[in-house]
Amino acid sequence: MLLLRIIGGLAAIGTVAAIAVVIGIFVWLQSLHVGLPSEQTLADYEPPVTTRVHAGTGELLAEFARERRLFVPDAAIPAVVKQAFISAEDKNFYDHGGLDYRGIARAALRFIPDKLQGNSLEGGSTITQQVAKNMLLTADQRFERKAKEAIVAQRMEKAFSKEHILELYLNEIYLGNRSYGVAAAALNYFGKPLSALEPHEAAYLATLAKAPANYRPTVYEDRAIARRNWILGRMHEDGYLTDEELETARAQPLGASLAPPLGAREDAGQYFAEEVRRRVADLYGSEALYDGGLSIRTTLDPEMQRMARLAFRMHLVEYDRRHGYRGPISTLALPNDLAERLPVEGEASSEAPFIWQVALEDEQTRLYKDRKAAADLDPWELAVVLSVADQSAEIGLLDGQRGRLPLDQLTWAREFGSIDSRGPQITRAGQVLSAGDVVYVEALSEAREDFALYQIPAVNGGLVAMDPHTGRVLAMVGGFSFDLSEFNRATQAWRQPGSTFKPFVYATALENGYTPSSIVLDAPFVAPSLGNSWWKPGNYVAGRFYGESTLRLGIEKSRNTMTARLAQDIGIGRIIDTAETFGVSERLPRELAISLGAGETTLMRITTAYAQFVNGGRRIEPILIDRVQNRYGETIYAWDQRSCFDCDAEAWTGQGEPVLADDREYVIDPRTAFQMVSILEGVIDRGTGARIKSQIDGDYPLAGKTGTTDDYHDAWFVGFSPDLAVGVYVGYDTPQSLGQGEGGSNVAAPIFGEFMARVLPKRDVVPFRAPSGIRLVRVNAKTGKPAQSGDPNVILEAFKAEDNVYGANRFATDSDPSLQGRADESISDDLGGIY
Numbered sequence: 001m002l003l004l005r006i007i008g009g010l011a012a013i014g015t016v017a018a019i020a021v022v023i024g025i026f027v028w029l030q031s032l033h034v035g036l037p038s039e040q041t042l043a044d045y046e047p048p049v050t051t052r053v054h055a056g057t058g059e060l061l062a063e064f065a066r067e068r069r070l071f072v073p074d075a076a077i078p079a080v081v082k083q084a085f086i087s088a089e090d091k092n093f094y095d096h097g098g099l100d101y102r103g104i105a106r107a108a109l110r111f112i113p114d115k116l117q118g119n120s121l122e123g124g125s126t127i128t129q130q131v132a133k134n135m136l137l138t139a140d141q142r143f144e145r146k147a148k149e150a151i152v153a154q155r156m157e158k159a160f161s162k163e164h165i166l167e168l169y170l171n172e173i174y175l176g177n178r179s180y181g182v183a184a185a186a187l188n189y190f191g192k193p194l195s196a197l198e199p200h201e202a203a204y205l206a207t208l209a210k211a212p213a214n215y216r217p218t219v220y221e222d223r224a225i226a227r228r229n230w231i232l233g234r235m236h237e238d239g240y241l242t243d244e245e246l247e248t249a250r251a252q253p254l255g256a257s258l259a260p261p262l263g264a265r266e267d268a269g270q271y272f273a274e275e276v277r278r279r280v281a282d283l284y285g286s287e288a289l290y291d292g293g294l295s296i297r298t299t300l301d302p303e304m305q306r307m308a309r310l311a312f313r314m315h316l317v318e319y320d321r322r323h324g325y326r327g328p329i330s331t332l333a334l335p336n337d338l339a340e341r342l343p344v345e346g347e348a349s350s351e352a353p354f355i356w357q358v359a360l361e362d363e364q365t366r367l368y369k370d371r372k373a374a375a376d377l378d379p380w381e382l383a384v385v386l387s388v389a390d391q392s393a394e395i396g397l398l399d400g401q402r403g404r405l406p407l408d409q410l411t412w413a414r415e416f417g418s419i420d421s422r423g424p425q426i427t428r429a430g431q432v433l434s435a436g437d438v439v440y441v442e443a444l445s446e447a448r449e450d451f452a453l454y455q456i457p458a459v460n461g462g463l464v465a466m467d468p469h470t471g472r473v474l475a476m477v478g479g480f481s482f483d484l485s486e487f488n489r490a491t492q493a494w495r496q497p498g499s500t501f502k503p504f505v506y507a508t509a510l511e512n513g514y515t516p517s518s519i520v521l522d523a524p525f526v527a528p529s530l531g532n533s534w535w536k537p538g539n540y541v542a543g544r545f546y547g548e549s550t551l552r553l554g555i556e557k558s559r560n561t562m563t564a565r566l567a568q569d570i571g572i573g574r575i576i577d578t579a580e581t582f583g584v585s586e587r588l589p590r591e592l593a594i595s596l597g598a599g600e601t602t603l604m605r606i607t608t609a610y611a612q613f614v615n616g617g618r619r620i621e622p623i624l625i626d627r628v629q630n631r632y633g634e635t636i637y638a639w640d641q642r643s644c645f646d647c648d649a650e651a652w653t654g655q656g657e658p659v660l661a662d663d664r665e666y667v668i669d670p671r672t673a674f675q676m677v678s679i680l681e682g683v684i685d686r687g688t689g690a691r692i693k694s695q696i697d698g699d700y701p702l703a704g705k706t707g708t709t710d711d712y713h714d715a716w717f718v719g720f721s722p723d724l725a726v727g728v729y730v731g732y733d734t735p736q737s738l739g740q741g742e743g744g745s746n747v748a749a750p751i752f753g754e755f756m757a758r759v760l761p762k763r764d765v766v767p768f769r770a771p772s773g774i775r776l777v778r779v780n781a782k783t784g785k786p787a788q789s790g791d792p793n794v795i796l797e798a799f800k801a802e803d804n805v806y807g808a809n810r811f812a813t814d815s816d817p818s819l820q821g822r823a824d825e826s827i828s829d830d831l832g833g834i835y
Contacts, residue, residue: 047071047172049293049631050184050262053276055269055300056472056626062264062273066290070183071631072194074167080199080240081182082166084206087234090127094162098128098153128153131169175205176212177258188259189217199241200249203231204256217256225254264482267376268309271478271488272300276624283628283637293631299472299623304465304759308475311754312463316480316730319747320457323739324422325413328437329372329456332359332384338396357400360384363438364398373456374483377440380454385437393429395441395451405429405441409452419739456480459738461715461730462490462603463751464622465759468611468725471620473604487733494600495731498744499558500707500716501584501597501606503613503676505567506555508578510672512570514551515803516679517784522546522554522562527592535593537564550784552797555679556687558706560596567595581667582609583621597707606718607727613680614703614720616771617673618664670771671800677703677768678798680719686781688745689717695753700760701768704752706744712737715747722766724759728752775799 050065086093092100125133132152156165175185185205186194192201207215207227215224229250236246264273276298281289288294334356341352353361364382367373373382383395386402393405413432415423426432432453433439441451457480465475478488487493510516523545529535537560539545545561546553554562567575575595576588584606588599608622628637646658680703683689688706696702704719704726714731715738728748731738738747770776778787779797786806787794799805 048291051294053296055302067180068178068184069180071171072183074163081202083240084202087238088206088231098157100126127169175208189256200252204228268306270482272476295629297627301474305475307758312477315751316457321412324416326416330438332436374481376483380440383441385433388430390428393433403451463728464490464607465726468615471623490603496709498597498707498709500705500718504579505595508575516552518551519548520562522559525561525564552679556682584609603727603729610718611725613673613676616670617666617668619667671773675798692753696757708743715744717748717752773801
């Protein structure tokens with residue numbers, strides 16, 4: 001009896017305890033509801049989305065984001081992608097109410113073993129639970145969080161459709177390589193949109209859901225393929241793949257790679273992409289740029305950009321080599337035994353890296369950090385000199401391969417003494433290299449046996465190419481290497497333009513009564529300068545003056561003293577007004593020296609100014625961005641604001657193209673603009689830019705002007721074809737001489753010529769367009785007078801209808817005959833800028 005009472009009491013106590021536990025659990029679960037985030041926040045969820053920048057051709061140029069993410073609605077996600085993730089993560093997704101009780105039981109049974117072994121706890125989570133965890137809760141592994149996750153998951157199942165939950169999951173999940181969501185991952189691993197994915201590719205993306213770092217394609221390819229094939233098997237079991245489809249998919253190679261880091265997709269477009277990034281950030285702020293999912297359509301022509309970068313680098317290296325070798329980038333201490341390898345645990349000794357190879361890898365990391373070497377210099381690669389003989393040097397590369405630097409690839413590398421002096425001729429490799437030198441090399445063939453020696457130029461510069469009719473920037477090079485220096489010398493460097501400023505002096509003269517055949521005296525010239533000093537400009541050849549010369553010759557031969565005399569005659573105020581109207585600069589000093597380029601401008605500004613000569617004198621602004629759309633596809637910025645009333649036709653029914661109004665204002669008389677085009681054409685035909693013709697295979701209309709500043713500090717060439725304006729600038733970032741004779745015609749013009757030689761054959765050949773009111777008259781090129789029968793050197797000169805053609809106007813001459821020298825047309829050197 002007592003025993004029954006005891007048992008009954010214990011049972012009562014147990015019952016009360018059980019009720020208490022149940023009540024306690026109920027109260028605890030109820031308390032978890034307090035403060036839980038509302039699932040309704042996911043109804044209109046807008047995650048941060050990658051901003052994508054496209055070239056004018058539609059090619060992806062750059063991506064800007066804190067996380068790579070593209071949001072794709074459920075309807076745009078292919079069934080095969082959904083099937084792969086459901087088979088891999090939650091095969092009963094469409095059947096459960098948010099919780100998979102079998103999975104929970106399995107996780108409970110594994111809890112104690114996993115805890116004792118220190119393993120990560122198995123969650124048994126459904127896709128719905130993963131959405132709850134990733135988007136509303138934390139990722140810590142505690143009972144409280146798991147309980148909250150279950151509560152939120154069940155709420156979500158009641159609030160949303162399965163399609164919406166799956167949409168959230170597939171757009172939010174992290175898949176490695178900074179990829180959030182399946183759309184971003186498809187692009188980053190396969191370079192494809194979601195719609196183009198095949199089953200084996202979708203299965204690989206599902207593989208990454210488990211642990212992206214464990215299935216990185218460049219490191220764990222075999223492991224990734226095994227997991228991918230297991231998922232393909234699950235898809236087959238779930239009825240998503242036929243036997244044949246399964247066999248085909250499993251036979252495919254992984255085919256995945258890692259997309260380049262966020263930013264520019266190609267090295268060639270880095271300066272342009274960064275300029276776009278800055279401008280968009282100024283317009284809309286950093287948050288919209290990095291999280292807003294903007295779609296930015298730019299003006300860049302990717303093919304032209306690659307040509308511009310190639311031409312610029314090629315001739316910058318050529319200039320740099322003319323001035324000698326400055327030594328290795330750095331020096332390594334080499335082991336006594338070059339065949340010695342670094343022992344690596346678990347790796348065969350024959351596959352272990354060489355000790356010198358590891359040292360070179362470490363040195364590359366340091367050099368990149370210190371910006372003494374860069375990753376954007378392909379096809380150049382870092383190498384270490386292993387040994388030196390008379391006729392060659394042996395080098396080692398980062399991949400452990402060895403190669404040879406033959407003597408004939410070293411003869412340029414005479415020791416740099418000063419900008420105008422070099423060491424003795426190279427007859428032995430040891431004059432240039434020593435064992436341990438770290439240098440840049442480039443393979444001479446695919447066999448990668450012989451290499452050429454290179455060095456990063458100390459000089460820098462930029463190149464801009466634009467459509468002169470619209471101002472759309474088609475190519476822009478801001479320096480030799482973006483990784484070495486992000487400073488954009490095309491847009492940010494204010495430098496003296498030298499003789500490239502002269503066309504604005506001569507255009508002012510043509511607007512004020514001069515003709516291309518007007519005579520100006522080229523003779524010694526003195527004018528008051530700032531303070532109590534005197535300004536005494538000279539020509540390129542010191543002490544040489546050329547007497548009476550036509551305006552055309554003044555530009556073609558870049559005469560300094562006659563330009564200064566002309567500027568004094570027409571007045572510096574008028575010249576400044578012209579330059580400011582063209583947009584060259586708003587901060588020109590009011591002194592006569594600006595006529596020879598003593599003011600400052602940027603490459604972008606002066607290229608735009610020249611473009612306004614060839615487009616008929618119409619004002620343009622440089623454009624880098626055509627259009628910006630927000631994440632919903634709505635246009636929030638468009639450069640072209642003109643109305644088009646006939647642009648909304650649903651189909652073409654034979655109607656003509658819509659006619660858009662040309663609302664650009666004129667900055668100069670179109671006839672004057674054409675006269676300057678004709679004169680600048682003579683610079684390439686007969687003047688300081690004549691070497692450009694030898695670079696181009698074919699007869700293309702070209703015009704432009706060289707420029708060289710005082711003591712050869714800066715070299716310029718700015719010019720154009722009828723539909724393309726191009727500017728080139730070369731100089732040291734800290735101004736110093738480029739070297740005696742290294743002016744615009746020797747340094748900048750070859751870059752222009754190389755670029756045009758690559759671009760022009762791909763474009764239609766059209767002549768320069770003459771406006772109404774222009775007369776083309778045959779004249780003697782030397783005197784400017786109408787040509788007589790038998791006259792040599794006859795050219796077509798462009799006159800305005802009202803110009804006096806039959807008597808060359810004489811302006812700005814000096815009555816003292818002793819000052820009038822004899823023109824010597826045999827001198828064809830670049831007559832530069834300020835001297």
